Amino acid sequence: MILSKFPGKYSLHMEYPIGVVRYSKDIDEVFKSASVIKLPIFLYGFHHAKDIDELVEVLPEDIVDGSGVLQTLVTQSRWFSVRDLQALMVVVSDNTATNLLIERYGIKRLNRYFQHIGMTKSVLGRGMRDQLAISEGRDNFVCGRDMVACLRKIASSYAFHDMLNILEKQQFKDKVPAGAKNEQIVFFNKSGELKGIEHDVGFFVYKGQIGLYCGLTEGSNHLGKALLQEFGHKFNEL
Numbered sequence: 001m002i003l004s005k006f007p008g009k010y011s012l013h014m015e016y017p018i019g020v021v022r023y024s025k026d027i028d029e030v031f032k033s034a035s036v037i038k039l040p041i042f043l044y045g046f047h048h049a050k051d052i053d054e055l056v057e058v059l060p061e062d063i064v065d066g067s068g069v070l071q072t073l074v075t076q077s078r079w080f081s082v083r084d085l086q087a088l089m090v091v092v093s094d095n096t097a098t099n100l101l102i103e104r105y106g107i108k109r110l111n112r113y114f115q116h117i118g119m120t121k122s123v124l125g126r127g128m129r130d131q132l133a134i135s136e137g138r139d140n141f142v143c144g145r146d147m148v149a150c151l152r153k154i155a156s157s158y159a160f161h162d163m164l165n166i167l168e169k170q171q172f173k174d175k176v177p178a179g180a181k182n183e184q185i186v187f188f189n190k191s192g193e194l195k196g197i198e199h200d201v202g203f204f205v206y207k208g209q210i211g212l213y214c215g216l217t218e219g220s221n222h223l224g225k226a227l228l229q230e231f232g233h234k235f236n237e238l
Helices: 034-048 082-091 095-105 107-116 132-136 144-156 160-167 221-237
Strands: 009-015 021-025 030-032 055-059 080-082 141-143 186-194 197-206 210-219
Touching: 009 144, 009 221, 021 030, 021 197, 030 197, 030 210, 034 082, 034 095, 034 107, 034 144, 034 160, 034 186, 034 197, 055 082, 055 095, 055 197, 080 082, 082 095, 082 160, 095 107, 144 210, 160 186, 160 197, 197 221, 210 221
Parallel strands: none
Antiparallel strands: 009 021, 009 210, 030 141, 055 080, 186 197, 197 210
């Protein structure tokens, strides 16, 4: 079993239905966030901000590399709604869309919001692909308890179903969902990865009830993904 021999640290948590803890381990352990930091930004945009239908001009100089599609779509000035940017940030983990939203909302305001919703150990220290910030020691961090707080806040939001519709179209389902072989379970997730980091966080629906889960790993990409898939086996026991 990967869980017993993983060469690093990991945090796992699962509730089904929401509020009933089925499994939990080391949820206060802090990790570099990778792209799961995009989930509370997504929440802020739908639940708190009032600009979801406003248009944003995206210029070629806004483009950053890494995951996403805007670097292919934007060869000259183009306009996208804030909702479009939110969807791109989640469905294909678009780094440019994420940076435009961070700039729009402000790092300080987002960090205050994180604290407000109970994400007390989480920090948004930089935008995506900001190598200067990384070299200066500024980075993004989360822990399992904070991600669970974020998921619970999403579930209580009036925009929950709109957010689920976007999360369901997530393109990266090769971690926890890949380990859950029960075809009756539907996942709505956000994953993330960096060198040595593999994360997967989200909701699932089974027998008409909604659950949530969080899996964070640090130490090995190959074994981290395998560990999250192994965690997915626990969903088959529900």
